[in-house]
Amino acid sequence: MAHVSNLIAEDIEQYLEAHQHKGLLRFITCGSVDDGKSTLIGRLLYESKMLFADQLAALEADSKKVGTQGGALDFALLVDGLAAEREQGITIDVAYRFFSTDRRKFIVADTPGHEQYNRNMVTGASTADVAILIVDARKGLLTQTRRHSYIVSLLGIRHVVLAINKLDLVDYSKDVFDRIVDEYRALAAQTSIAHVVAIPMSALNGDNVTVPSERTRWYHGPTLMAYLETVEIGDDAAQSGAFRMPVQWVNRPNADFRGFSGRVVGGTLRRGARVRVLPSGRESTVERIVTFDGDLEQAVTGQSITVTLTDEIDISRGDMLCAADAPASVADQFEANVVWMSDEPMLPGRKYLMKLGAKTVGLSIGPLKYKVNVNTMERLPAKTLELNEIGVCNLHVDQGIAFDAYQENRDTGGFIIIDRLSNATVGAGMLHFALRRSQNVHWQALEINKDARARLKGQTPAVVWLTGLSGAGKSTIANLVEKKLHALGRHTYLLDGDNVRHGLCMDLGFTEVDRVENIRRVGEVAKLMVDAGLIALVSFISPFRAERETARGLVADGEFVEVFVDTPLAVAERRDPKGLYKKARRGELKNFTGIDSAYEPPENPELHIDTTKLTPEEAAEKIVAYLCEDQRRDSGGVRS
Structure with a gap:
């Protein structure tokens, strides 16, 4: 009996270790209202066996009560948690769900389809590696398809799954599928979306969600789950870049230890490497890379570590450790995309706060260069941004900060805007580049004060x-x-x-x-x-x-x-x-x-x-x- 218990314990330990070392993929579902986003996520959770018995029982009971699927399981009810969503049959908030397969762990964000909830969609997309853009086969590409494609591109998501859903309602027509794919590839060409994989499916019936469908024998591509398990994600690119680690905490447990804690957001750090501290520009050598499980010889993108240096350098929360030979830039004026997320309009000239990583600085927004009509990609003149609008403007902060262009590193180029009085998050943005005058205009020292x-x-x-x-x-x-x-x-x-x-x-x-x-x-x-x-x-x-x-x-x-x-x-x-x-x-x-x-x-x-x-x-x-x-x-x- 003890031998059996030991074997079971070993199996559990091996399973937990294997699970711990699986890669993590973050993805979003987006599209127009009632295209089947929540149903698709519910189907993924169900077929990956991530539901407990009581959840399954509750789903069965709720499905009978709602009665929208003729007695069959209504998978959307697994995700649409808000009462208002169930009453209206739509998704309002961003619903996050975790599930896992033998090959990968996943965090999925089910984002709203209504135009007035674009800010929620931006929130869900900000950390995603892949976007599943769902299109109702009966309706084809809609205005919201274009809007979400633009936001996906703006936020740096380069992998898009074009999930042409509800194909059962058009008799699994290959012609309908091909027409929508051709139209979308023309749309994707207008953006920076590099990789599009189109999959015909019925989330309700499970066609091509986790197993190939007999009803689409004309399709020879991957199922949705197969694609999600194998797609190469953003960490690969980040890991090959230059080392970046924003300092979250100066770790001083005692007088003999002084380390700098944070998450590696780019590149690889090795013990003995030279690093530069920004914005001060001071350099030192990595003495130790400390973790809860012991010291490391090297740390890679995504790991949380504490770094000790061979020199005593003044470093504070919000500073950035960088590769000495490939440091980030430092500036106080930038051009940036801004997505406005507040009911109160953005007012150029008003003072706000900017939070980039762990650094919070005073922010002034200059006059808008233009706002973007996300339905047509047209650039329009504007003085301000209203809720859910997107524009390009110049920013000025009250001190130099370390950054990379957003397209190079989303962690060191993305920021949020905070109202100084209410402390509410009112916007989000992506840095393009430093303005030349931020490097060329300096304070002149005056003798008379x-x-x-x-x-x-x-x-x-x-x-x-x-x-x-x-x-x-x-x-x-x-x-x-x-x-x-x-x-x-x-x-x-x-x-x-x-x-x-x-x-x-x-x-x-x-x-x-x-x-x-x-x-x-x-x-x-x-x-x-x-x-x-x-x-x-x-x-x-x-x-x-x-x-x-x-x-x-x-x-x-x-x-x-x-x-x-x-x-x-x-x-x-x-x-x-x-x-x-x-x-x-x-x-x-x-x-x-x-x-x-x-x-x-x-x-x-x-x-x-x-x-x-x-x-x-x-x-x-x-x-x-x-x-x-x-x-x-x-x-x-x-x-x-």
């Missing part, structure tokens, strides 16, 4: 930012503040919203995009004035918190004074000194703040001016008193 200019003027520079609705009294109050500061001998300059639009911002309108750019420019000018040692008074509606926070971030702590000139909308409308509210109410003035464009009041301003309780003169006195107290704290007394 802000402190020297401020000492000469005998004051502490600051930005006093007055924000509020049109008609709140911002310009009146700002003008009074400047007069009072001038009388005290202060050096000031007033940037007024209307005045600036006659020159610096004369090319901008009042759309949300233009408002963001308007405040971006004014913030940069105010920063220069602070650098010149001035007290800059800024009187702008500046309706969005994000832009006001960006302006605050341009100057040092304590140099930005936000003044909320708080006036109820009804009061501002009664004043209406320029007649703008009347025009807006009549529909003659679009995008007017407070009427058809939002105003986001400050949450924690330094000063809150309630104009229903204070006169402009009293409001100005309150601001000047605050500034003088600020000056006393900085200088030990009011300087004149």
